[in-house]
Amino acid sequence: MDNSAFIALGSNLGNRYDNLTNAIKVLTNHSEINLVNSSSIYETDPVGYENQDLFLNMVIEIQTALSAMELLETCLKAELDLGRKREIRWGPRTIDLDILTYNQENIESEKLIVPHPRMLERAFVMIPFLEINHDSKFWAIDKPLEASLNELANKEGVRIWKRKNGEDVFEPIES
Ligand code: X6L
Numbered sequence: 490m491d492n493s494a495f496i497a498l499g500s501n502l503g504n505r506y507d508n509l510t511n512a513i514k515v516l517t518n519h520s521e522i523n524l525v526n527s528s529s530i531y532e533t534d535p536v537g538y539e540n541q542d543l544f545l546n547m548v549i550e551i552q553t554a555l556s557a558m559e560l561l562e563t564c565l566k567a568e569l570d571l572g573r574k575r576e577i578r579w580g581p582r583t584i585d586l587d588i589l590t591y592n593q594e595n596i597e598s599e600k601l602i603v604p605h606p607r608m609l610e611r612a613f614v615m616i617p618f619l620e621i622n623h624d625s626k627f628w629a630i631d632k633p634l635e636a637s638l639n640e641l642a643n644k645e646g647v648r649i650w651k652r653k654n655g656e657d658v659f660e661p662i663e664s
Pocket residue numbers: 498499500533534535536537538544546579580585611613
């Protein structure tokens with residue numbers, strides 16, 4: 490289990506929370522995957538194709554004995570097992586599992602690019618990712634994490650939905 494990977498999860502179809510938790514179960518039931526950490530869950534405005542329901546998004550960290558390609562195959566199979574059907578491009582999905590990073594490797598094969606090439610621009614990925622990525626500096630960004638977070642567009646489209654530590658989200662009543 491000497492490889493470390495971060496995986497982004499997203500769902501906006503069916504019971505979104507069950508889809509996230511079932512995906513984590515399916516992945517970590519694999520004998521060669523251990524869960525290390527998981528972020529809070531965020532409710533997020535859809536981007537890319539906007540005429541669809543709100544997403545729940547989160548990021549998990551795993552340890553795995555699988556190669557990056559084996560991990561990709563495992564994620565794609567888990568998506569199918571959880572009822573994913575690919576219809577509209579960027580459209581509604583029961584579950585989406587995207588490999589963000591694999592160790593600190595740069596992989597550019599036909600089927601898999603790691604680090605995920607568009608993760609830096611996506612607040613729904615970076616906010617949960619940075620919540621649990623404890624590297625003082627994310628190796629794929631050539632500047633402090635705080636600056637990257639500040640520069641993210643559409644942060645307001647990413648709202649806490651279920652906190653990592655289990656506390657309820659407290660919304661003060663506006664006066
Ligand atoms: C211009 C053109 C600006 C395309 C953005 C962004 C396209 C993201 C696709 C884009 C563009 C994507 C999720 C989502 C999708 C998700 C939320 C995608 C692929 N997945 N929106 N949209 N959460 N909130 O997991 O990420 S489709």
